[in-house]
Amino acid sequence: MSENLIEFNNISKFFGKVIALKDVTMKLKKGEIMCLLGDNGAGKSTLIKTLAGVHKPDEGEIVIEGKKTVFDSPKDALDMGIGTVYQDLALVPLMSVTRNFFMGREPLKGPLFLKTFDIEKANQIAAERMGQIGIDVRDPSQAVGTMSGGERQCLAISRAIYFGAKVLVLDEPTSALGVHQASMVLKYIVKAASQGLAVILITHNVHHAYPVGNSFTVLNRGKSLGTFNKKDISREELLGMMAGGEELDKLEVELKEMDRLSKN
């Protein structure tokens, strides 16, 4: 067994009397995609923020490449190679692809005190990076607002990778997307993992998670129901394990009934 890139051992987080997370353990190797599943309120957001360095865990430890680590700030997490892509993506629709890609971390050129934003280099890198994903930015100075939701998601992920992420934390990357767009994003996530990144994919959509995940951790009411390898669990079992799985089964039956009636 190769060494884990990142380990979260028995992480707990309390807000006053509320137990947001209790004894959550996750281990990821390079190139692995772990899907974190859970319904609303299961503690996903708290876990993400703990991963991103926004919250400090009250119990447990974070181990990166064999070393025990404490994140004091989001910047610490970033410096340790944890790249978090939040649901809002931190993209400005009115700004160009390039300007968004390098927002806050613009490449500079020129003499001291007269350093200017190296737009040519930035344009070139942005176009190159987007090209690698298979998104053809006709013109890197086009506004991000003209891109589709999936393209924006890919841009945000690509940006996190470019700026040194070893572990990608993706918060609901497919939740607002249609089938085609979602598959484009998922394809890109698999590609990123195949290049040696560890990916934590947070979602409540088992159908998106199951095809791409290597392992699955199910959260329910702040506790981990365990981590399962893909070969050990079926999509239906996963769905059932998440709160609301039963309800979905019921819904499916009802929908089939409606479908049958409308066809008659």
Add this chain to the structure above:
Amino acid sequence: MSDKAKSIASKKTSGQDERLKEVSRLRLLLNRPELGAVGGAILVFIFFGIVAGDTGMFSAYGTLNFLDVSANLGIIAIAAAMLMIGGEFDLSIGSMIGFAGICIAIPAIYWGWPLWVSIIFAFAMAVLVGYFNGILVVRTGLPSFIVTLAMLFILRGATLAITRLITGRTQVPGLRVLIENDPIAWMFATDTFKWLFTWLGSMNLIALRTDGTPLATGIPPSVIWFIAATLFATWILMKTRYGNWIFASGGDKNGATNVGVPVGRVKISLFIGTAVAATIFATIQVLDAGSADTMRGNLKELEAIAAAVVGGCLLTGGYGSAIGAAFGALIFGTVSMGIFYTDVDTDWFKVFLGAMMLIAVVFNNYIRKRVTETK
């Protein structure tokens, strides 16, 4: 299925590539925020060229006249535009003009300070006022509209009260004699390219006074400041890291913060920028008139914002340009002066100003939709 999807997708992208590259240049131009203002300015010049072409409006003297008015407005409009791109308003610009004028005049006339010290003092006060506006907006999270509206009243009231307290009047004259040999004042009070105008006069190419000197003596300082401000602001917005931060701060405050843009610092510096621009405006006018007036700059903040909006700035921030604001100011300056050369009653100027703004806002709204909702 995925293979099929891939092949379709790749066919689509490779096919689109060539075709779209050709139109991208035109698209780029059409999507520039200053397009409307440049087009508007051209229309205004065509209009006055036809209506007032033979009246002397476009003589050297007439041209410098409307350029001077445009340039004064332009200096504050550009700063207002940058602040608007950064997502905030400054309604205290007009009051700051009056306040800065008094900050120059009272120390120079009543306290015996050298003029250049008074000018530096005025700029220092501007930095303070701008910083205060900025920190208040950033710290409280209140809309800048309200915060700077309060500052509009506070500054104007303080200007009036302090002036009357010290001088017993609302005007402070007597500055003109101090300009000569002052190490700083010349930057705000000297016409440039005088030799050119003298030469043009001697060649009988421009109108002369009865004593043989040209009617138009040189490029007024406002125009030089205006051009310099336009170039500087455009350079900042387009070519520097700080420029990118301005767009980011105005476009999406949270997103910008999440990727490490110091949004608070950016906004505070932009508020300092509008106050400093107001002080440049004030210094030029005070030295030109030779006196400071407590009501100077009244309502100028609204004209500056109007020019910025005509220049393509969105009221919601994150979009706009300094060149656009410069052309917006040029439109207002040209019309406000040009109207004297026509048969139209000058009372109609404000009607024009309002109509122009309405058209601009509708147009800008359409542009924003184009930019953000292509797909």
